[in-house]
Structure formats: C-alpha cells, structure tokens
Amino acid sequence: MGRHRGRYAEEPSRRSRSKRRRGGAFAALAAALVIVVGLAAAGVYMFGRSDGCGGSDILLDVAAAPEIAPAVDDIARDFNLADTSVDGRCVRVEVRQVDSANVAFGITGAGATMGDTDSHVWIPDSSMWASMVKHQSGDAIITDTGTSVARTPLVLTELAEFASESGEAPTWTDILPTGAPEDGAENSMRVVDPTRSSTGLGTLYLLNNALEEASPDGETYNAYMTAALQTLHRSTSADEEAAFLALSGSGAETPPIMVMSEQAAWRYNTAHSDTPVEVSYLESNTYYLDYPYIVRSEDSEITRAAEEFRNAVRSEPAQEHILAEGFRGPEGQVDTSVLSAEAGFRESAPAELAAPSEGVVTELTRTWNQMKMDSRVLAIVDVSGSMLAEVPGSGMTRMQVTAAAATQGLEMFTPSSELGLWKFSTDVNDGLHYQEVAPVRELQATGDDGTEHRQVMSQALSSMQPLPQGDTALYETYLAAYQEMSRTYQPDHNNVILMMTDGDNDNPGGMELDELLTQIEELASPSRPIPIITIAFGPDVQNLEPLQEIAAATGGAAYMTEDPMEIGDIFIKAFSLRIAD
Template sequence: MGRHRGKYAEGPSDRSRRRRGRGGAVAALAAAMVIVVGLAVAGVYMFGQGDGCGGSDIELNVAVSPELAPALADVAGDFNAEEHTVDNRCVRASVTEADSADVAFQITGSGATTGDTDSHVWIPDSSVWPRMVQSQAGDAVITETGTSVARSPLVVAELAEFADDREGTTWTDVVPTAAPGEETDRVVRVVDPTRSSSGLATLYLLNGALEEASPDADTFNAHMTAALQALHRGASADEDSAFLALSGGNAEAPPLMVMSEQSVWRYNEAHADAAAQPSYLDDGTYFLDYPYIVRSEDSEITRAAEVFRASVRSDESAERLLDEGFRGPEGELDDGVLTEGAGFRAEEPSELPAPSEGSITELTRFWNQLKMDSRVLTIVDVSGSMLAEVPGTGLTRMQVAGAASAEGLQMFSDSSELGLWEFSTNVNNNLHYQEVAPIRELQATDDSGNEHRDVLGAALQGMQPLPEGDTALYETYLAAYQEMSRTYRPDRTNVILMLTDGDDDNPGGMELDELMSQLESMSSPSRPIPIITIAFGPDVRNLEPLQQIAAATGGAAYMTEDPTEIGDIFLQAFSLRIVSDDDE
C-alpha cells in the first residue's frame, strides 16, 4: 500500500477557522500564531512571508486536473508574489495541467500516458486515482493530506431544449438494462471509464443500484451487462468528444451525458447557444473530491507542499474555485455562478460512498472484458422440428430463433468477428453441418459491398429447416470446437454459441462420452473456448448433457420452452464475460 501519514489531516477546527475568514490585523496575527506554534510543535522551523528569500528557490511542481488549472494558476501566482519561505528559501509553486489517468498510469505503469506527469504535489479530480495507485503500486509515495480542494457531484446533463422533468428518476432509469432490440429512451454517454473518474463512477453507481434491485446474481449480471453495453456504445474517448456529442455536433440525436456539475457549467460557458441542464437523480450520487496529494518524501519539498496547501485552503483560493463552478469542501457554492436559472441546485445532493480499491479494479475489469472484441461461431439448428409453430406467435421456431439471433448482433461491436453454421443431419453431403457465413469482422464488406453484419442478419432470418432432418448435436459440437481451436485468436474472446430445439438425435452417431473425451483432450486453460448452448422448445427433455459440455469448456447451458425468450437469454449468456472465475 502507499504510505499514509496523519500529520496533514484536516479536523473540524480547521474547517471552522477557514469559514470565519482572516479579515483584520487581529485575525491575521492569530492565524500566523497558529501556524508558527503548529510547526514548532512538529519540529519544523520555517519563516513566514515578508522576511525575503535567501539562497536558491525551492521549486514546487504541482500537477492538477485540467479544470482546476485556471484557479490554481492564479493561486500559485499570488503565492509566489508573497514570497513564502521554508528555511529562509522562497517556495516557487509551478502549476501544470495533468490528466488524472495519465499521472496514475505513469506511477503504476498500467496504461499509456501522454506528457510529463512528474510532480511533487498531485491534485487529481478524484480520490479514485490515488486509491488505484495504492492498490497497484504499493511502494509508490502517495501521502494523503486529508484536504479536499474542491468538490463537484455527478449529474445527468442534457440540452436544455430537450430536457425532461426527471423528478423521481434513478440511475437504473437512465441507463438501459434491457435485452437488445427493446425500445430505449435517449442514448446515454460517458467518458471512457478507464480514463475518466465520472465514467468509472457511473459504473460504480449502476453496480450499486442494480445490486439492490436484482433478485439474484444471474439477473444482476444480465442487467449489468446490458448497462455496460449501452454505455460502451456511447462512450466518448475524452471530455472534448463528450462536449461535442452533447452539443449535437454529430449525426446522432443529442444524448444524455453523465458528467460533473462543474463540467456542465464549463460546457455552458463555451456553448451558450446550446446550453445544457443538469439533473440530480434521486438515489444519490458520487462526488469528485479533488484531493491534495504529496508525492515526495524530501523534507524541504514536503514542507513546501504544506505551505502551498495552506494557501490553497485560504478563503481567497476558495472564492476563485467557486468562481469556476466548483463547490467548496463544505458544499458551499456561488449561486451567481451555478445559477438556479440554469438548472443548478443550491442544496448539495446526497452523497454515496466512494468506490473501494477492490470495486475500482473489478469494474475496470468488467469494462475492459466487454471492450475486448468477440470472436463467435454461431450454430443454428435447422432440423425438421424447427418447422413447429411457436404458440401465440404465428411464427415457426426457426423464424423466432432467427429474428432473436439477428437482434443479438446488436450486442457486438463493429470490429467483432462472427461466423454462422447450420446443422441437422446430412446437410452437406455426409457432413451434418455446413458454413453459411465465414467468421469475419462485422464491419467487413463482401465483393458486393455488403457489410458482414447485414449478411449475417439476412442469413439468420432466411434459414430454412430440413423437414426430414434430425439433430446431430455432438458431431457438430466437436467440429465447431476443432475449427475454433485451429483458428484461435488470443486477442479476442473465442466463443461457440449453439441454438437448438432438441436433444442429440442421430442414431449411430457420436455418443456423449466420446465427445467429452475429445473436448478434454483439446481444451486448454490458456486458450479458452467456452461453448454456450441455448436450448428452446418442448422437445428439449434433458439439459444435463449440455451442462456437462458447458462445464468442460467454461461455458453455460440455458433452456426455455419459449423461443421468444432467446433475446433475454442472449444477454445472460453474454454476461459470462463479466463474471470472474471466483464468482462462477
């Protein structure tokens, strides 16, 4: 873990002293005495401002989240002009913008960074980042001072002209948690959670809300997967891209955007002609808290950082931050900046607990696993029983399964690779299976200029059952596993997805024991190829063989008598990607 020290902790007396201000000579003298006595007790000898500087300056490099830079650059300018000293040497604070993720990734080595991220003091937008550093780089010098420079709650922003009354709305109301193909309200966007506190906090908020609302783990996993997929489709690479999307500066309808309250104010400052309005959701929110972090153990630097921290906490600095759309550490705001007319609320929204280190790691893993492109071979049963009508629909099992599978395509990114087989008995000379479409990226085009996604969708809805065909299930499983093993892609999630309406029915064909033996000999933990089976219809009498096949490959088997439920089962199957081995 990173090293923690208590000497910087801010108590209630510090806060009340800051609120009272330091106007007048008596208050100034009292404040100076408090500083001198406190430092003397700690064994630190420092001269205050006004005595001049001797020797070379102590350079204090301060890296701050970009939105803080205007206010803190002014604070540093005044601080330097006042010639604050440590050991009779002037402290010169230099403020630079630094993306919070860049600094965290530079310390941990866990991601790409841009620009110079070294500093003596670090003020990220959220305590999420130093917690991540502490969990991933235990030897890093991360000294938490207990100071929150500013605060800003997460809200849902939308263009004012499209804004709805969201009284009584919760986080799960805003982000879709339904199976693909179902109607949703507006597109919801976040900034990429691997680089954004607001994006990561959105995942955390949803995770907590869905845990409370879900009756069981399977329902939670399915709904969380749907929410993650919805956010994936609307994720912005950075805040500039998010602002562009919110302004309607792209081809999509203006979305809902999860961002901080201060970001909404900052967006409105630059987009007066397309102003946004914040909504405060009823189930609470997470706050960006801008912690003051010291990254050095050098005695002079740590004392210089403490002197600058005192200036950052001054009433004058607080006013500068309020002028920039932030709230103060006690929730105070400037109602002339965050105005009621623009939709801001003077009352601070209820605050939810911050994510733990474990939650941060797990949610980032969830996001990255869904971010990894899939490579899926889908196999559809075209035996004669697929001609049976699904009660109450006027459609055959084949038609319902094809339509549900076509909707399932929406769950995959354009760069995912999908292929399609059909199977029964003797569909391809003496083979019981045949390729309908090769495994290719969904965005790839064929010789006629048709996108592979469209080719697959048309093929799924145009499949024709073989009236006399039986169900050579086991031979098809084996052939599919051999093909996916032969063409395995380590940079993708390699999956076999089987849709069937019956048990294995191929007299004289492969037995289950032989299939299991073959799968065991081919499978490898380092090259996982889970088999996921969705069995539907009243002809499926025994799910146990399918469960054995799933267990042997790290997959899953689902059964329903109603083929119209395939869309929901797709979502459950896809949620396997966010379930860790320990959860299974």
C-alpha cells in the first residue's frame, strides 16, 4: 500500500519544506497581482488614482429634454471615462430624460407637473422655457450659460406619398385659412399643444409674424389670427406621441400637414419607415429649438463641475453624438447621411427668426387659451318682414343668406361649446317679441331621438320663415336675452349674445334705447361679462350708433354691411374680440 499524507503522515524533509515555501510565496504573489489587476479593471483603485482623483465623486445631475437626452448621455459616458476632476474629486455626470414643460411648471407652479424636476443642469428644448421661468419665478436659480447644445429648425411635414412635388416653398396662407370656414373644407393642419410644447408655441410665433406682415391693420390681424387658431384648435395633439400617431394612422382623405422640428421628423421616419414623412421649408424665416445649457445651482463645486461638462458638450467629439441624432450643431453643422436629401432635408440651414421676447410668449399663450375656452352663445335671428327681400345677385332672400351664413358659422365652434337660438320680430310668441327655437346646449349633446344639437341648430336655421307683417323689436329682445344669459351664466365659458338683424329698432310704443341701457347697467357685472355682438346688414339699417352704444355698454361690438354675403367674414371679426383685449 502506498503511504497516505494525512494526520499521521511522515514529516517532509527540510529541503522539501523549503521548496514548498518558495512555491507558495510565488503563488500568493501571483494571486495578489491578479486581484490588483482585477480591481483596477473594475475601476476600484486601492492605492490612489493615476490622474489625481481622490475621495468621493461629485455627482452632476443633468435633466435633458427626452429627444436630446440620448446624445447627452453618450457625451456623459465619454466624459465620465476621462475622469475629469474638480479639486481632486472626479465629476460623474448622470443624465435623465425630463419633459421641458414638466421642469418649467415644476419651478413656476404655472401648470401641471409629474414631479422629478430638480437638477443641477437643465437642457430644455427651447430658451423660451428659461425665459418663462425667469419671468414668472424671479427667485429661481436659473443661469443661462449662453451655450446652445444643439439646434433644429421647425419645418412642415407631410406623409411622403401625399407630399406636393411643386418644389415651391409654402406660406402660412397656403396651409391655414384666414377667413370664414368654407363648406366641405377639410382641416389638414395639426399642431402640438402650445401650452406644453415649444414646437407648438414656436408654430404660433411663426404664424404671428406671418400674419402681422400680411395684415394692414390690427383688426385684420385679429380676424386672420382668429380664423387660423380656430383651425388649429380643432386639430391639436396633446403631445408629440399623439401627433406622431395622428400623422402615421390618420386614415383621412387629406392627411395632415404637421409642424415639427427637423430632428422630430428624422425620429418619426426612423420609427415609421413604412409611412415616412417628407419635410418642406417655409418661404419665410423659421424658429429654431436651441437646447440651452442652464445651470440651476450656486454651489461652488457643482457650478465648476457643470462648467467642465459644458466644455465637454461643446467639444468636437461631442458634436458627432449630437449630429448622429438628427440635430444641427450650434453653428449649423449637419450630417447629411442622417438628415438626407431623400426625405426633403437640406444641408443649408434655413433663415432664422429672432427669438420671441417674454412679452410675446405670454401674449401668444394668452391668446391660445382665450380661443381654447368654449363659447356659450345665444344667437338671435331677425324674422321681420324685410327678411323676405332678395339679396341682389344671389337669388336668395336675406333670410336664406343669413341662415346659410349662421350655419357656416357653427363650424367655428368646438363640440363642447354651448349654443342656443331665438327668433325675433314683433308679437311672435303670444305677445312676446322673441321666441326660443333651440335651447342653449352643448353642440355635441344628443336629444331623445339621437340627433346632435349641432344638427338641431342647423335644421332650425334652415327652416326659419320671416313674418310678412312683422316689425323689428330689437330693444325688448336685447333685454330679454341679457336677462336669460345673466340667469344662466357659466363662468368657465365665453358667454355671448349674437344678434343678426337687417333693420333698425322698429316697434312703435316699445322700449327706448335709454331704458334698455339703464336696465343692462343694473344687470351687468365686470366679473360676469356678457358682450352683445350685433351684425346688421342690408339697406334698411340707417343708423349704427344705437347698436354701438349697446355694444360699448356690454363690451361687445356692432358691425354693419350692406351685403349679407359678408356675414361669414364678420363672424370671424366678432370672434376676434376674444383676442383683442
């Protein structure tokens, strides 16, 4: 049997023990070297860092707009590997995707936010957010470093299979109506909600500048803007994701044209290669999203760390990451292999419109919200005998033209707007000079027979018949309407009385103007405005002054035309009162 090396084994010789001790030492040393090399490869430095970094890291929290966050994250990865230090401590950058509006509203409290809005560095999609924050929250720590991380201009996009091949640059008036809606006209323009999107707000800014150039006066501008905003309100996407969905799967006969950034168009095509879009550039200057680098801390270490990362973001290697994500560089650099000519992108940068001031941004937002608020309108139509007169050259009576114009005007109202209809003359309803034809209800509401109120209103207008012997009891009707709208006032709506008549007040022995104005003054309240808007038409209107006095007393307006065919455009002017204040 062989010998067993165990508890009872013979002791080895001294020479053997010496050899084994040397072998064990070499093995231990080798093992130690392996451990040290392994720890170094893992980034754990047992004996100090070669570049002088020591102690705990300085963590720099960067909140970036979702679309630019991937590029910033790539830059941060390279930056972290370089072991850049501040006071001997390595700076480590962590990048988070955070919606720009979410951060802005988190600071100001001016809108809904999902939280998670604090950071050391903020890279929103537009300087407009920083400007808004400074204006609305003066004590906020917001330091604009003057660095634009990336840039991307706003462009028009349309599904490639429907895109025009004319080669001509479109104008705003090519794609947005600036007059009364036409029968059968389809809206094909979409925009992302401007209250939460720089793209949407930038679209309003571009539209504002184009219409200012096209408008000879303020009233015309208001009318143009009102018509355009009415169109956009009917087709607003809550966010970019919803906009992309509408673009790719609209199924409409006329697929939408959409304003988005070049980079968003590139992202859309990357995700929707089966239904790509083609971009086109507006004839006029465009607005750029500029992704400013903003520091939100006054701590010395953090601000110096932020400065180190800002330098990294501006470096040439960093720009490669930026351009690879479909952006242009701060100086207009572009990667034509990314923004390719096949999709309509062009290498030369579009002319840039100067950034809007805080005042312009605030006014555009106010205008949008004013137009967004639902209306609550009591429409009153004259059915006196003179409405039987024929409108020269039309083959239609004044009644028919008025009914057609009013029906057309219904298209300007959102489904949740509330409308009602009265008719008036003299003695139309058991001694009263007015009569309800349709109650004030939401246009989308349905009756017992399933008919929508919008259709009820349209049918009621088309079936109205003038009273051959009827006169025009304007003043009594105005007062009754004002009393009714005061009684049923809705503070979350624009409450309006809309009168359409072809004559002056004509009711012998009836109410006089002074009495009407006195009673309206007693009912009126600044906190519960009910403007009276009157559209007077036809040669029988001899004196607009009484109607103007009524308008002035209620914050409304009075319009006069000899041609009832112009009522549609006057509707637009009347609506523009909402943005004229």
